[in-house]
């Protein structure tokens with residue numbers, strides 16, 4: 001089973017504008033490998049490359065987060081192959097989050113850098129407690145994989161402080177934490193409740209090679225690093241439309257790992273996180 005643990009979609013009206021704004025911010029050269037960022041494009045690509053499920057990690061500014069969450073949930077209702085996450089902001093009522101979970105949300109996504117609040121903001125404590133009680137996974141955007149320093153909110157230490165405070169919450173740190181090998185090894189050791197997604201950092205895409213740590217260009221390095229971290233803690237995520245799921249799947253498939261290690265990375269770990277009954 002293949003599960004892409006990290007993608008974004010936008011409504012038809014805004015997709016093109018948002019994708020080009022992000023591409024510019026992260027200095028990703030637009031190439032044919034970028035997706036359109038629409039549901040139709042994503043679902044079509046999933047069919048082409050054999051992806052069974054894709055996790056929607058949508059988020060937005062506090063003033064529009066609720067609308068975005070409702071939209072994401074409605075999209076996932078229409079397309080059962082899409083697994084919806086919802087986003088939050090400090091001070092949000094836990095009842096709202098609980099309501100979204102009832103409607104099918106499988107976890108929470110925060111991009112603290114773009115959303116502009118710290119993960120350790122006291123206004124988020126009720127959300128963390130709710131997630132810990134219900135074992136709801138939280139995905140954090142991490143690091144500076146694309147070498148863009150937005151602000152201190154996505155710095156690894158700010159995030160791992162929260163991760164350590166809530167050992168009962170399964171956290172996903174995207175982009176293999178900060179994107180450099182030293183940080184991901186350290187976090188893996190310090191934080192047993194974290195799994196890491198491969199998005200952008202370990203990619204099959206040439207256009208992205210320039211903006212990540214060169215370490216991950218070598219397949220041998222990747223195999224060694226994944227085994228050191230543990231293949232049960234690595235999940236394939238593409239960051240579609242900014243990453244290209246097809247290229248990433250191809251690269252993971254040709255790594256010198258065992259079939260069972262590849263199965264965990266390509267889908268098994270995300271399955272355990274979002275789809276297996278507790």
Ligand SMILES: [Zn+2]
Pocket residue numbers: 006007008057239
């Ligand atoms: Zn993303």
